Amino acid sequence: AQKVTQAQTEISVVEKEDVTLDCVYETRDTTYYLFWYKQPPSGELVFLIRRNSFDEQNEISGRYSWNFQKSTSSFNFTITASQVVDSAVYFCALERSGAGSYQLTFGKGTKLSVIP
Amino acid sequence: EAQVTQNPRYLITVTGKKLTVTCSQNMNHEYMSWYRQDPGLGLRQIYYSMNVEVTDKGDVPEGYKVSRKEKRNFPLILESPSPNQTSLYFCASSLSRTPYNEQFFGPGTRLTVL
Numbered sequence: 001a002q003k004v005t006q007a008q009t010e011i012s013v014v015e016k017e018d019v020t021l022d023c024v025y026e027t028r029d030t031t032y033y034l035f036w037y038k039q040p041p042s043g044e045l046v047f048l049i050r051r052n053s054f055d056e057q058n059e060i061s062g063r064y065s066w067n068f069q070k071s072t073s074s075f076n077f078t079i080t081a082s083q084v085v086d087s088a089v090y091f092c093a094l095e096r097s098g099a100g101s102y103q104l105t106f107g108k109g110t111k112l113s114v115i116p
Numbered sequence: 117e118a119q120v121t122q123n124p125r126y127l128i129t130v131t132g133k134k135l136t137v138t139c140s141q142n143m144n145h146e147y148m149s150w151y152r153q154d155p156g157l158g159l160r161q162i163y164y165s166m167n168v169e170v171t172d173k174g175d176v177p178e179g180y181k182v183s184r185k186e187k188r189n190f191p192l193i194l195e196s197p198s199p200n201q202t203s204l205y206f207c208a209s210s211l212s213r214t215p216y217n218e219q220f221f222g223p224g225t226r227l228t229v230l
């Protein structure tokens with residue numbers, strides 16, 4: 001069975017601080033995909049990034065960056081110079097890649113509050 | 117505009133009264149899925165459909181039914197709702213079910229069963 005753990009239930013930071021959201025996953029598969037989604041207070045789910053298990057390169061997109069470390073089964077998400085608009089619940093998710101297996105498993109989410 | 121729509125957005129009902137939450141996408145996506153979101157539990161998959169007439173159970177299928185008669189629609193049916201099905205429900209679709217294709221989520225349906 002696969003599992004995604006987001007140990008931080010809630011985080012509060014002051015605007016302009018950097019913040020890292022942790023994600024640790026468990027899977028027996030060698031091929032899998034990792035995702036981050038953002039859920040702002042309005043409730044919709046916004047796709048942020050997808051990473052496959054063979055690509056351990058870190059990625060940066062503006063103020064967002066992701067650190068994938070297979071050795072520690074972690075896929076952490078860092079927001080640099082946080083802004084109030086970053087306040088949301090962030091979900092990490094894992095999907096297996098294999099015939100007949102198409103389940104996307106989500107972590108329980110981390111609620112980020114950015115205080116002005 | 118490419119989107120996934122759900123109706124209704126909010127619903128309050130009583131135990132045992134059958135209800136259907138509709139989900140429709142206009143992107144010609146093959147894959148569709150239903151999730152429920154509960155506080156402290158994240159999102160859990162209820163059912164998914166690889167294509168028309170092909171559906172399969174997710175992690176928490178008990179108490180739910182689905183059908184996929186047309187490519188664009190994937191309704192979620194609660195034959196006899198119970199209070200433990202009070203939740204926020206999301207429908208999602210993707211072009212096909214490989215992780216290369218991101219899932220697009222609907223706006224959510226907040227269901228309360230009294």
